[in-house]
Amino acid sequence: MLPNLPLQNIIQQVQNSLSEDIGHGDISASLVNNHVIEAKLISRETAILCGSSWFEQCFLQLDPEATFSWSASDSDELSENQQVCLIRGKAQAILTAERSAINFLQTLSAVATVTNSFIKLLSNTSIKLLDTRKTIPGLRVAQKYAVKCGGGYNHRHGLYDGVLLKENHIIAAGGIDKAIENARNRISHGLKIEIEVETLSEVEQALDAKADILLLDNMSIEMMENVIRMKKNKGSHTLLEASGNMNEDKIIGLRQLEIDFISVGAVTKNIQSIDFSLRFLEN
Numbered sequence: 001m002l003p004n005l006p007l008q009n010i011i012q013q014v015q016n017s018l019s020e021d022i023g024h025g026d027i028s029a030s031l032v033n034n035h036v037i038e039a040k041l042i043s044r045e046t047a048i049l050c051g052s053s054w055f056e057q058c059f060l061q062l063d064p065e066a067t068f069s070w071s072a073s074d075s076d077e078l079s080e081n082q083q084v085c086l087i088r089g090k091a092q093a094i095l096t097a098e099r100s101a102i103n104f105l106q107t108l109s110a111v112a113t114v115t116n117s118f119i120k121l122l123s124n125t126s127i128k129l130l131d132t133r134k135t136i137p138g139l140r141v142a143q144k145y146a147v148k149c150g151g152g153y154n155h156r157h158g159l160y161d162g163v164l165l166k167e168n169h170i171i172a173a174g175g176i177d178k179a180i181e182n183a184r185n186r187i188s189h190g191l192k193i194e195i196e197v198e199t200l201s202e203v204e205q206a207l208d209a210k211a212d213i214l215l216l217d218n219m220s221i222e223m224m225e226n227v228i229r230m231k232k233n234k235g236s237h238t239l240l241e242a243s244g245n246m247n248e249d250k251i252i253g254l255r256q257l258e259i260d261f262i263s264v265g266a267v268t269k270n271i272q273s274i275d276f277s278l279r280f281l282e283n
Helices: 007-022 052-060 091-121 140-149 167-173 176-186 200-208 221-233 248-254
Strands: 036-043 067-070 082-090 128-130 163-165 193-197 213-217 239-243 261-263 276-280
Touching: 007 052, 007 091, 007 140, 036 091, 052 067, 052 082, 052 091, 082 091, 091 128, 091 140, 091 248, 091 276, 163 167, 163 176, 167 176, 167 193, 176 193, 176 200, 193 200, 200 213, 200 221, 213 221, 221 239, 221 248
Parallel strands: 128 261, 163 193, 193 213, 213 239, 239 261
Antiparallel strands: 036 082, 036 276, 067 082
């Protein structure tokens, strides 16, 4: 089930986008007759749809009486040249909002589509695919939502809702055991403590300190197999997350391992926009 969207967040993002594009006025749109017209949105390629709420809001902020008839919902798979939505509203508003609306839709659908392509590689496994904080500035909530539309899971949303101790945290704390001890002493609301490890020595220290999750950073499959053996030998229930420049080939290789998560920054930062077009219907 998809999460409820924070409407105020969507409204603000759309306001910012429209303000950026319109400035002191849309000169070209002002030259046309502002009658009510219909327009069709077409997907020019196969994709996972995402961003319909942002898309609608772009038009509604300029024409509150605009209406939308969708042939698909967020998380649905679109086919090439499929008519996705029929819009009815004032011509000037549709012309002005078009670019911002499609910008949201093409970007969020791209995230959902890339995520889904990785998810398919993990079919018939228990491994969960996670996103990261490597998102477009200002679009964190939107991209995290798109990951869910593609079938993935959200890692922490920000610095405020999770503990992830990375290399510089460890150095500043004086070592892995001290970093985890500090976290245990200072975190009282049940957050799991995750720590980044790069070597087998670091893995052993983190397991002995009873970290909740190990982030296995840029490890080879052979090295991860050693980590799994170490965890079993210690009778540890620590969860394992593989990370670091993940691509399709790497994920295929990880399918066989007894790990819990794979975190993939590429699903939000290495994306290619989905091709959508909007065409007015002739009266």
